[in-house]
Amino acid sequence: MLIKSTICCSLFFIFILTAQAQNEITIVEPVPGIKLLSGQTVNIVWSMDQPNPVDLYYSYGGNQYLIASNIVAPPYQWLVPYLNTDELELIVKSYELEMPFLIWHQPDAHIDEVSSIAFSEDGTKLITTGKDNKVKIWDIPSRSLSDEFLIEGGVLKQAVFFLSDGFVAVTDSVLILYDLLNDIREEVNAIDYGTTFRNVSYSDFNALIAVGTENGKVYTFYPNGELVETYETGTSSIIYSVKFGFDGSKLLFTDYEGYTHIVDIASGTIVSKGAHGNIKANTVVWSADTDSSYSSIVSCGVDRTVRLWDYEQDAYLASFNSHAQHIRAVRMSIDGSRAISGSLDSYIRQYDVRNMTELTQIALNHGGAVLSLDITPNLDTIATAGRDNSFKVWSNDEIYIIETSENYDLENDLYIRVPDKVVTAGSDFELPIFSNISKALEQSGESNFDFNLTLEIPILIMEPEIGITSLPGQIYDTITFQGNFALGDEQIFDFNSLAIYSYIDRDSVRILDFDIVGQDIPMIRYINGLIVIDYDCEGDFVRRVYVGNERNGILLYPNPTKEFAKLALDLLETANYEIKLADLNGVERQMIHNGELHYGSYEYDIDLTNIENGTYFVIVKWNQKGMNYKFQVSK
Incomplete structure (x- = not known):
């Protein structure tokens, strides 16, 4: 049963404004004013008062061109391009992150803990649930409570927005689908499926509701309550989270045994990976999320670890252990650039996914154990909720750019x-x-x-x-x-x-x-x-x-590339060559050749299907010499 009432409440909200810190950048190398040679490899070195990742650009003819992004520390090796100009400008930019500031604190949002929180699609509303078995809808611009609904029939677990104006709530015994605009309500009873419901997710792209259970099954329903599909992995493990991907084409769910599963909605195929929990007992994965391309996954669990990993290769990209207690929720921005986690230790932490580093300077303290969090798609707003009976909303878009540049004469050597x-x-x-x-x-x-x-x-x-x-x-x-x-x-x-x-x-x-x-x-x-x-x-x-100086020739094309590319090499001398692909951090991602090559021309077909988007290098080493070629993967 659902009982609705509309009430008013007093609000307490705080604005915390921080002053922008001064953090000057100086280009050290190439030495300002020297002449650069096309085809020459130079070290770009910069200094900063406070170390921070930078983006590198060159500019000529009124246009800027990206060299590399999210470079943690100098030096960065750059192959000076062949340009139809006799001068260019080198630019170093840093994006300074200000501490997210609190724009709304709602104490006593529920009696006892606030167990779940979620944004509406447009980011203007919040929906919360609590142990008082109430679903509450909040208006962010006016900082006010719009509606509340008492849910009867079991212990309330979670609620999310549904259709253009409505919500889906799940208790341990019933799923309630409520279209507020048309005042239509449907119910699905867990007893009819011989299980207990635990969590819920909704995708507006395909109008499907997913429900996780206590017996290892996930059900999907249409908005009218009609069963669409049943997904099971062959175990009776508790499903700890369900989450549709951004476009609704895939569904993630996690379980008690440390697995993260991805369902392809169109084909019904389930791929199960144990990358977070390593398939050990009591390695509960509380939550998982992915970017819009489903290339990177972020997951968290009772092992107090946040992990970034490549789902296709089932391989770790990075892990973070800053939280002191169980981590109950993670989210990833749809562009895959940032992830965020919330823990029972009361902290909310953020991670630079592309650079695989924790942004320790913008950690937040909720003030009590965090049970749930959500982000807007572009991560400009964060909402957190927990055992202190309150929720908080934080502005997360306070960044500013500092940059410096130097001009150089350019000599083209064919x-x-x-x-x-x-x-x-x-x-x-x-x-x-x-x-x-x-x-x-x-x-x-x-x-x-x-x-x-x-x-x-x-x-x-x-x-x-x-x-x-x-x-x-x-x-x-x-x-x-x-x-x-x-x-x-x-x-x-x-x-x-x-x-x-x-x-x-x-x-x-x-x-x-x-x-x-x-x-x-x-x-x-x-x-x-x-x-x-x-x-x-x-x-x-x-x-x-x-022609010109004697140099080895190297080319990977097309550039930018997608799943496949060709690597062309023209080698001047017979030697033992090591040819590999590496990421921005120098980590080897693929060995292409390791052994003797006679001088001459070579072509290699490069398979990049398992390489995520980003900047990479072909690195060639021989006889204590080396060269590299930068390329972009953009799928």
């Missing part, structure tokens, strides 16, 4: 790195241009350029038709072709005019040098990623091209 590689006669000879030289020739302000192409070649020249110089008397003759490349050209040079005959003991051709004559062109026309040299001759050929 290089193309294509070490030796056997190619088959009758096919195109392809000279790749990497994405960091992706600007077209026209962007340099030029329409064409002259070049010298130097070959080492074991041939007799039968029909030399264009400027060729020969240095005979060597095992391999060195010859230089002079040509011109213009906008719209599809190739650098056409070998069809040459008849090439190989000696028996000389079976290869090397391109030794490619030199632009009389012009300073920092960029080459980018045609589908390739500049093509066609040839028509017999035999197998090997090519090597040097």
Whole structure:
């Protein structure tokens, strides 16, 4: 039975305002005023009065471009990009978090403890339950109680908002679905299912209600009380929480045995993982939540630990042990950037998910054991409730930006790195241009350029038709072709005019040098990623091209990437190479190759399906040397 009454109550609310602290940033490296070289790897080093994560940007032509975000401490290695400019600005930004401030404290919200609290979808209302068996609805803008309902028929456990104007409440014996706008109420009795109800969640996306039970089952219902589906994992373990994901396509529930389960609503598939409790006795997972992409999970339990983990890999990302007692509730922002926890120790703690660190500077004290908490989707407001009979609402959006910048001259040094590689006669000879030289020739302000192409070649020249110089008397003759490349050209040079005959003991051709004559062109026309040299001759050929400084070539594309990418490497020397993917903290996420590689060109197919969104590096090490390539995963 449900009894409704509308009442007024006195309110007590506090505003706590904090002054912004001064925290200046200084760029130490690169030394301000020095000249940077495109393709050069530099250390970005900064100093701050109070250490805080930073975002790094470069700017030119009136636009800012992100280098990396949430960098905890210097130095940060940056590969200076190839840009159509002779100067750039380097920017370091820090987002200072102010202590969340209390905007509403409602003492004696219920007689005895406040057992659950939840926001409405628009963040303007709260719904609470207490041991007095009342459901109360509160209006946040006016800081007032709108309605209260006495729930009869069992011990009240939890309530959440339902439809556009209504709520769903669950006791141990009955589920009540109340559409306040149309004054329609439905009831579902636990006894009809041979169980005891324990918790509830509602998804407005698919209009489903989920109810957790004492016997290991989770039921979903339509708003009219009709049963939709029954989910069970084969155990009779108590279900400690149920929570629909942001879009309603998945349902999380946790149990006494330390498992977190995710149900795919469309297929009905249940995937069960023990990543929090490690499948040990008395490792109750009180609560779990996920971001909108279901890539990261936050969970908490009686082990006093908050864990961030990769659900697909069932692997820890980070764990936090700051709470001194059982942790009863966790929530994650829908963008996956922040998580929050509430504990019986009375503290509310926040975590930077992407950086996997606790934000210790903004810990809150509720003033009593926290039994429940909720956040608005963008985490700008927090609500907490507990055994002190009260709830509190906190503003959590007080941040400000501090930043500094330095200007640098930029020198573009063109290089193309294509070490030796056997190619088959009758096919195109392809000279790749990497994405960091992706600007077209026209962007340099030029329409064409002259070049010298130097070959080492074991041939007799039968029909030399264009400027060729020969240095005979060597095992391999060195010859230089002079040509011109213009906008719209599809190739650098056409070998069809040459008849090439190989000696028996000389079976290869090397391109030794490619030199632009009389012009300073920092960029080459980018045609589908390739500049093509066609040839028509017999035999197998090997090519090597040097332009600018001698460096290994590295490219991962597309960038940003999603589930799959290609890694292209052009190596200048034979050596033992370690090639791996690492995150911003240098933690290895995938080993690509570890062993000897002959100098030449290599391609690897990279599977990123189990890599979460963020910034990563390809790190290549050999002979006490190293290089890296930054890329973004954005699914």
